[in-house]
Amino acid sequence: MRVTQQPVDPAPGNLPEWPGSGAPGILGVGTAVPPASYTQREVLDTFGITDPRIRSVFLGGAIERRNLTLPPMGPDGTPVVEAQGDLLRKHTESGLRLGREAVERCLRDSGASLADVGYLCCVTSTGLLTPGLSALLIRDLGIERSCQRLDVVGMGCNAGLNALNAVSGWAGAHPGELALMVCVEVCSAAYVFDGTMRSSVVNSLFGDGAAAVAVRTPGRPAEEPPPAPALLRFTSHIIPEAVGAMRYDWDEAHGKFSFYLDSEVPYVVGANAETAVARLLAGTGLRGGDIAHWVVHSGGKKVIDSIRVNLELSRHDVRHTTGVLRDHGNLSSGSFLFSYERLRDEKAAVPGDLGVLMTMGPGSTIETALVGW
Incomplete structure (x- = not known):
């Protein structure tokens, strides 16, 4: 697969002034994972995997634990083989539990209620x-029937920022009103256990989890502090020649x-990371060195290392990204919000700081957002 750097087109407009610019901002965040947590070795032993090549994939990826919804054990003491219908039920039931928990935690963190959504x-x-899931969560949580909704399905690991862009747009058009995004990924509902290296790489990487974020544009800028960080701009960088590099397709066998x-x-991803960030910063007068905080999708050890090298980031810059990978694995679309939550809890960001949110996934696509505290 040959990938070449593409020229960067100037992004429209300049960097908005903040705070007080009226830009939508993040009001709160909440995350949730299944109660069962497994080490990589425990997963291998549960499924009786002895192939040294597969074991090395599981044990060499910088992941220590993952929260998973594994299949029940059968009479022979081995996990039951789940048909597609079983996996879909797992996705629905576990996904709704995780989604509700993440939304409720996000609202508490935001000081808001379900009636505000x-x-x-x-x-x-x-x-x-x-x-x-949006209709099911509105029903289960008792959210107002007037709530507008959107489902983003099948975009993959980059989808969290794609959706946050849409949520930010809605919040910008409805000042003072609360918008929620919730990423719900039950990755264990998408596993195939066939002993091949293709499936083993996937099975070694992904974990289950949900993450919700609340976004609002100040309705009365002069009377209330704006949410922080402010969502200042979004950009996409698509790599069409790698369209088949990441996919979720039907396994006939x-x-x-x-x-x-x-x-x-x-x-x-690494070869295109610099172009993606340059497009985000184009026209702002900013350089990579002006970015104080990096919230990068926990795509895997090699992905993180490749991005870090190409963007000349330190290990400290991606500490939350690697920490989430270590503790939970790749949580697909919600991974970056788990990292953002850790950055927020660390209280390292101060007024005037800038940050970059970055996700990558099928398309192949790198999504970025510029945020300011």
Whole structure:
């Protein structure tokens, strides 16, 4: 797979003034994971995996634990083989539990209530439901029936920032009203266990989790402090020549969907990271050295290392990204919000700081957002 750098087109407009610019901002965040947590070795032993090549993939990826919803054990003491229908039920039931928990925690963190929610966007790539998670969560949580909603399905690990862009746009058009985004990924509902290296790489990487974020544009700028950080701009960088590098497609042999990750993904992403950030900062007068905080998707050890090298970031810059990978694995679309929550709790960001949010996934696509405290 050959990937070349593309010229950067200037981004429209200049950097908005903040705070007080009227830009939408993050009001609160909440995360949730299943109660069962497994070490990589425990997962291998549960499924009786002895192949040294597969064990090395599991044990060499900088992941220590993951929260998973594993299949029940059968009479023979081995995990039951789940059909596609079983996996879809797992996605629905576990996803709704995680989504509710993440939303409730996010609202508490925001000092808001369910009655305040005017817009709900749900993101997932681990199951297809009609009606989608947004309708089911509105019903289960008792959110107002006037709530507007959106489901973003199948975009993959980059989808959190795609959806946050839409949520930010809605919040900007409805000052003072609360918008929520919740990423719900039950990755264990998308596993195929066939002993191949393709499935083993996927099975070693992804974990289950949900993350919600509340966004609002100040309705009365002169009377209330704006939410921080402010969401200042979003950009996308698409790599069409790598469109098949990350995909979720039908496995005819097993009668279920399965993930595929090309071994070149880390290098494709890394080779394009600088272009993606340059596009985000184009026209602002800013350089990479002006960015104090980096919140990067926990795509995997090789992906993180490739991005770090190409953007000349320190290990400290990606400490929360690597910490989330270590403790939870790749949580797909919600990973960056788990890292953002850790940055927020650390209280390292001070007024005037700038940050970059970055996700990457199928398309192949790198999404970025510029935020300011």
